[in-house]
Amino acid sequence: MEQNLEEIKALLKKYNQxxxxxxxxxxxxxxxxxxxNQIKTIDFELISHLYDTTKQKKQNCSDEIxxxxxxxxxxxGDKYKYYENIGKEAIKEGKLAAVTMAGGQGTRLGYNGPKxxxxxxxxxxxxxxxxxxDELKEQGKKYGVTIPWFIxxxxxxxxxxxxxxEKNKFFGYQKDKNIFFFIQGELxxxxxxxxxxxxxxxxxxxxxxxxxxxxxxxxxxGMVEKMKQLGIEWVFIGGVDNCLVKMVDPVLMGVxxxxxxxxxxxxxxxxxxxxxxxxxxxxNGRPNVIEYSExxxxxxxxxxxxxxxxxxxxxxxCNLFSVExxxxxxxxxxxxxxxxxxxxYIDKNGDLVVPDSPNAYKFEAFLFDAFGEVDDMAVLRVxxxxxxxxxxxxxxxxxxxxxxxxxxxxxxxxx
Ligand code: UTP
Numbered sequence: 001m002e003q004n005l006e007e008i009k010a011l012l013k014k015y016n017q018x019x020x021x022x023x024x025x026x027x028x029x030x031x032x033x034x035x036x037n038q039i040k041t042i043d044f045e046l047i048s049h050l051y052d053t054t055k056q057k058k059q060n061c062s063d064e065i066x067x068x069x070x071x072x073x074x075x076x077g078d079k080y081k082y083y084e085n086i087g088k089e090a091i092k093e094g095k096l097a098a099v100t101m102a103g104g105q106g107t108r109l110g111y112n113g114p115k116x117x118x119x120x121x122x123x124x125x126x127x128x129x130x131x132x133x134d135e136l137k138e139q140g141k142k143y144g145v146t147i148p149w150f151i152x153x154x155x156x157x158x159x160x161x162x163x164x165x166e167k168n169k170f171f172g173y174q175k176d177k178n179i180f181f182f183i184q185g186e187l188x189x190x191x192x193x194x195x196x197x198x199x200x201x202x203x204x205x206x207x208x209x210x211x212x213x214x215x216x217x218x219x220x221x222g223m224v225e226k227m228k229q230l231g232i233e234w235v236f237i238g239g240v241d242n243c244l245v246k247m248v249d250p251v252l253m254g255v256x257x258x259x260x261x262x263x264x265x266x267x268x269x270x271x272x273x274x275x276x277x278x279x280x281x282x283x284n285g286r287p288n289v290i291e292y293s294e295x296x297x298x299x300x301x302x303x304x305x306x307x308x309x310x311x312x313x314x315x316x317x318c319n320l321f322s323v324e325x326x327x328x329x330x331x332x333x334x335x336x337x338x339x340x341x342x343x344x345y346i347d348k349n350g351d352l353v354v355p356d357s358p359n360a361y362k363f364e365a366f367l368f369d370a371f372g373e374v375d376d377m378a379v380l381r382v383x384x385x386x387x388x389x390x391x392x393x394x395x396x397x398x399x400x401x402x403x404x405x406x407x408x409x410x411x412x413x414x415x
Contacts (some may be wrong), residue, residue: 087250212365219330267313
């Protein structure tokens, strides 16, 4: 360990991060080893580059933004059955798997635990995980298959998530046979001076690298390989916090297969032109999602000849990918976005600091930044009341909260 330590000291000196070893001598041997291993895996060049980006002014967007074509699931006419039959065949042949992204911190909800374990207040008191699993089992029964379920956790919530599933006997699924857990990547958090933070445990304060980390972690953790072994060709990737998510949709699959695209996404039409959601678009001719803050009022309100919003298709994190697309996306780095957050840390005197306002940068990749990789992509508009009931905020916010999700869920299932 000693030789190791000297090399690490030199590395830290080079990147002006020597404070990371301030409390090293106070750690037990296991923690010492863990800290050194953490330091060895950090890409300090990347961190110093990311710190520089926090200082740069946001550039005005000079990209060419144009509308993205979409299909409306309920205006397909005869084609509905046609696509549905194609999708049904593929599902029956066991070609579909579901991935649930459950690595987020759920800060807005303010619940102390993995969001998937949250009870939205139904009479059954089922957790989000169980509601999602119910739907998977129901659909699997319909097509005579068990849809393999892959769950992405973060290092922060992996243990609690696994314990929850164990306690609930994996809701009838079988671990490592048809339900698989994998941990997403993470990056250190830094302060406004570019210094990497040390957390309460004496180790580097890491944070999950955003839902865009999904591709790389599916590849790196061997999940893509597993999918191939299971004969899977299509993967639905969705969030854990949408209790109406429909992960098994033969029409979406039929569209993807028939149109020979490698990614097919669901959208719901914006509730109003200024709803604060990201919408599908083409950026410099490539598929993308544009944030509400990036488009002008004029663009937000623009309509086509049928009176539909030109930029009205909201991205709801309901996307179907071919396994091959995931593999490709997982080998290309995505840009990181900066989030300014509150983070407890140990200061240079060894004291715990609990900030009451944001003090640290967290870096996140967004899943839709990989869409530009795709030559062609299909967007299928679905009905909000059938497929989108997210749990993002606490009830006092009044939108996208447990209360609204519960009401939408009850209405859809007529319970
Ligand atoms: P959100 O962007 O809504 O984040 O994630 P969040 O963590 O749930 O909530 P806030 O922003 O802290 O309040 C959308 C989906 O992506 C997953 C989340 O678990 C959720 O299902 N996600 C997000 C990850 O799996 N990992 C991440 O690093 C970020």
